[in-house]
Amino acid sequence: VAVRPENVLVCGGFSSGLQLLSTALRRRGATTMAVEAYGLRLHRDIIEATGLALVDLPVDDRGAAVDRLGDTVEAQAALLTPAHQFPLGAVLDPARRRRVVAWAADTGSIVVEDDYDGEFRYDRQAVGAMQSIAPDRVVYAGTASKSLAPGLRLGWLVLPEELVDEVVEVRRCHGRFPSTLDQITLAELIVGGAFDRQVRKARLAYRRRRDRMVAELARRAPDVTISGIAAGLHALVHMPDGHTEGEIIERAGARGLAVQGLRDFTARGFERAPALVVGFGTPPEHAYSAALARLAAALDRSE
């Protein structure tokens, strides 16, 4: 399915796009957005600040439990990370993809596909976007934050025809016009092929970082397990028995390393066994070895 340029709205990063879209949905009468019970608190705050209520979907190894939509969960929109659930790492399986699209079609609801690291798949071809199978029900949200830099604040929404005017109007009366310079630069990068080369280069670099982290932890902290690393820039590091998240975060902090616990990304009532959410894309290249050593030391029981 070809994307119509008129349906693409450039915005200041994913968070800005989510706010515009949520506001537009609220304005057309939506009251509730379903979200994955594991994710970024910022996204939850952004949605709630528009007046929409949140309802949580459990997540298992086939992705979000979208079968709840229209069954036990009433919502007019659902925000999902189908390519690589953040932070747990699952891919939304094909049956569930069909299910959520059918729900959206039956109920006139909107699916927001947060493809935050769709470009960074290490084990197979990129997972196809849901937007391509239901462009009139799915909003595709992309970002240059991982492929170029988060500080650029460049993201884009591919909108169903029926939402374009409404989201453009919200953008106008929120005074949110993205930088023309940045847009021209990104367009040049895309048209000239440089963006694709950058994504491939970044994918290779991130994959190497992931492999180094896995090797370092296997050597220095063999009783931790790692999951969610077939794609993306984060790993879920499951901790040895008897350790709490707070304890390891403190040990890492004492070594000058900031890490977060899974609890920070978990909705109330969905707590799991303690784990760290370790972003391996952040440290600059020259500091990566030292950061890995600190992480391993924080997890190493003998230290």
Next chain:
Amino acid sequence: VAVRPENVLVCGGFSSGLQLLSTALRRRGATTMAVEAYGLRLHRDIIEATGLALVDLPVDDRGAAVDRLGDTVEAQAALLTPAHQFPLGAVLDPARRRRVVAWAADTGSIVVEDDYDGEFRYDRQAVGAMQSIAPDRVVYAGTASKSLAPGLRLGWLVLPEELVDEVVEVRRCHGRFPSTLDQITLAELIVGGAFDRQVRKARLAYRRRRDRMVAELARRAPDVTISGIAAGLHALVHMPDGHTEGEIIERAGARGLAVQGLRDFTARGFERAPALVVGFGTPPEHAYSAALARLAAALDRSE
């Protein structure tokens, strides 16, 4: 009065800053913002979209009638263009400045000082910012749109201490983080002196454009009068008797020139004699002579 860096919030142009600030004021219970009866419709739309009601202040040759505040007008905030009223061109006089600051202090209200072209004064030293006389009541809003380029989307708010945390929180939960690259670049320009040089250069260039426009219209359309040109990038062109704004706009459009009528910038009930609001900053340098010729032709009764 020195500005504390912690009180400066960089935002995506003035319109974005106005939306953040209006949202924060609405959240703390404000219901109404006073605005000048002549101004940009976009700003009115942005304020109203946050849930604040608008109330209009008349404008005369001493600026906005701020004496109405707390008298016939009830509002918890006022948006003003004290340095150069847009689009009429008056400077808010000293007695009125004192008056509006006293009103804000007495009532705990907030004045938003839109200093949209404070740098572009042609007849005297720059008019001092109101913010400097009452930094705890006045929000200063600046922009790089006129001095650098509107497409950059770079503006800044200097906030009273009591508002900083609230506006920062609105910015966070609206997902509106300005580009780090742009901020670093602007900081470099300011610290290194290049920004000041650019403002001086731009002021001279704009002044030349203004003088050329005045000369061209005096020659080709001697029965029009021009006002509001002691500062800024716009002129108010008062039309010969018997012409309507729509007629001249159509004649200009037929010649490939887009101009706007004063009516587009006027609140209901405040209509004045027909005039054009002519922005002379927009045409690229190579097209400026042709644009002036078209404007003169549209206003020339003999054509």
